Amino acid sequence: xxxxxxxxxxxxxxxxxxxxxxxxxxxxxxxxxxxxxxxxxxxxxxxxxxxxxxxxxxxxxxxxxxxxxxxxxxxxxxxxxxxxxxxxxxxxxxxxxxxxxxxxxxxxxxxxxxxxxxxxxxxxxxxxxxxxxxxxxxxxxxxxxxxxxx
Amino acid sequence: xxxxxxxxxxxxxxxxxxxxxxxxxxxxxxxxxxxxxxxxxxxxxxxxxxxxxxxxxxxxxxxxxxxxxxxxxxxxxxxxxxxxxxxxxxxxxxxxxxxxxxxxxxxxxxxxxxxxxxxxxxxxxxxxxxxxxxxxxxxxxxxxxxxxxxxxxxxxxxxxxxxxxxxxxxxxxxxxxxxxxxxxxxxxxxxxxxxxxxxxxxxxxxxxxxxxxxxxxxxxxxxxxxxxxxxxxxxxxxxxxxxxxxxxxxxxxxxxxxxxxxxxxxxxxxxxxxxxxxxxxxxxxxxxxxxxxxxxxxxx
Numbered sequence: 001x002x003x004x005x006x007x008x009x010x011x012x013x014x015x016x017x018x019x020x021x022x023x024x025x026x027x028x029x030x031x032x033x034x035x036x037x038x039x040x041x042x043x044x045x046x047x048x049x050x051x052x053x054x055x056x057x058x059x060x061x062x063x064x065x066x067x068x069x070x071x072x073x074x075x076x077x078x079x080x081x082x083x084x085x086x087x088x089x090x091x092x093x094x095x096x097x098x099x100x101x102x103x104x105x106x107x108x109x110x111x112x113x114x115x116x117x118x119x120x121x122x123x124x125x126x127x128x129x130x131x132x133x134x135x136x137x138x139x140x141x142x143x144x145x146x147x148x149x150x
Numbered sequence: 151x152x153x154x155x156x157x158x159x160x161x162x163x164x165x166x167x168x169x170x171x172x173x174x175x176x177x178x179x180x181x182x183x184x185x186x187x188x189x190x191x192x193x194x195x196x197x198x199x200x201x202x203x204x205x206x207x208x209x210x211x212x213x214x215x216x217x218x219x220x221x222x223x224x225x226x227x228x229x230x231x232x233x234x235x236x237x238x239x240x241x242x243x244x245x246x247x248x249x250x251x252x253x254x255x256x257x258x259x260x261x262x263x264x265x266x267x268x269x270x271x272x273x274x275x276x277x278x279x280x281x282x283x284x285x286x287x288x289x290x291x292x293x294x295x296x297x298x299x300x301x302x303x304x305x306x307x308x309x310x311x312x313x314x315x316x317x318x319x320x321x322x323x324x325x326x327x328x329x330x331x332x333x334x335x336x337x338x339x340x341x342x343x344x345x346x347x348x349x350x351x352x353x354x355x356x357x358x359x360x361x362x363x364x365x366x367x368x369x370x371x372x373x374x375x376x377x378x379x380x381x382x383x384x385x386x387x388x389x390x391x392x393x394x395x396x397x398x399x400x401x402x403x404x405x406x407x408x409x410x411x412x413x414x415x416x417x418x419x420x421x422x423x424x425x426x427x428x429x430x431x432x433x434x435x436x437x438x439x440x441x442x443x444x445x446x447x448x449x450x
Binding site: 025026027029037038047059073075076080098099100101102103104105106107108109110111113114117118120121122123125126128129130132133134135139140143144146147148149150 | 202204207208209210211212213214215217218220221222224225228229231233236237239240241242244245248249251252253254255256257258260261262278292324327328345346348349352353355356386387388389438439441442445
């Protein structure tokens with residue numbers, strides 16, 4: 001009887017009918033085919049995109065996004081609905097998850113104002129760093145392998 | 151305006167904690183004729199939880215804070231424009247970040263050497279990590295470079311930089327702004343919070359983090375926490391955690407006669423070694439494989 005109850009529970013837990021909505025809270029991420037950082041990509045997900053969280057294990061979440069199924073790092077999703085625009089805000093249901101407004105507070109708009117006030121700050125060098133200081137997942141994967149790392 | 155849209159707009163407006171905005175919400179509600187005064191009060195109450203009260207910075211907000219902090223740091227310490235060295239640092243950094251609890255940030259991690267003879271390293275919120283060229287010259291192997299980057303990643307993941315500015319006033323302002331923005335977007339009511347006010351708060355926050363990084367330093371508890379997490383990251387990634395102790399040894403050696411850089415903002419290296427040794431079970435020291443030694447030597 002206990003086994004049956006456990007089986008029923010596990011079926012309920014894994015059923016997509018009990019999926020929880022969540023939203024992408026980083027600019028872009030890759031849906032992976034396995035719960036591993038350098039697993040092959042099953043497509044990109046973008047800021048504010050709604051996904052369905054199916055299960056969670058060891059810092060990874062199994063999700064469906066735009067009809068695709070895959071894995072995302074837990075850190076890239078938010079339980080709060082991220083609203084990107086006024087048009088989107090108007091579609092929000094009053095009984096939905098809590099809402100956060102993207103692009104507000106500390107944002108591109110505020111940075112533009114700040115740049116006018118602080119001429120000594122070198123945003124040109126920040127742009128350089130963002131553009132120059134990055135490597136592809138494939139390069140890192142190869143680096144890990146050739147360096148005897150995990 | 152159609153009824154359903156209006157209802158949502160009013161709920162947004164009602165969710166605002168700013169008194170002026172709440173008043174505006176009540177006025178709009180009562181002037182529509184769609185709801186009575188009592189119903190309007192109910193809607194104001196129901197809207198309280200829709201646009202969330204902010205209790206921490208969102209990843210996007212951390213990113214813009216990190217960009218502005220970086221703009222100040224890089225004005226003092228310009229980045230080295232060496233593609234091979236930058237790629238190497240980013241491969242090491244991403245190897246470590248990918249096994250952390252925050253493997254991806256809003257704008258991604260970026261690791262780069264900065265021009266300075268000081269022994270120094272720092273990180274800005276959102277994943278910007280900088281190591282001085284003077285420090286890199288003193289590091290004996292790739293595992294030691296990884297130890298320095300792991301310590302800085304730990305500050306990012308643990309949000310130590312952000313915590314330097316976290317206070318009730320900041321989050322109250324951000325909450326008001328988010329809710330006001332929602333109301334403005336939904337109902338075209340003018341916002342009582344202007345761009346100048348939030349830019350002022352932003353500017354204060356940037357100064358607070360820069361001051362923490364360059365002058366005051368994090369508190370000892372945060373530094374020990376970063377050391378411990380760095381040892382864990384090194385182990386998870388397959389690097390030798392003993393490299394962290396070796397780096398602290400390098401700092402100890404150079405501590406005599408040094409005033410600036412890490413020495414001004416970090417606890418004594420000997421104290422850090424004894425602290426981490428009591429909390430982390432170090433494996434026997436490992437010799438890095440020849441391929442790892444070779445790629446480090448090629449860039450030294």
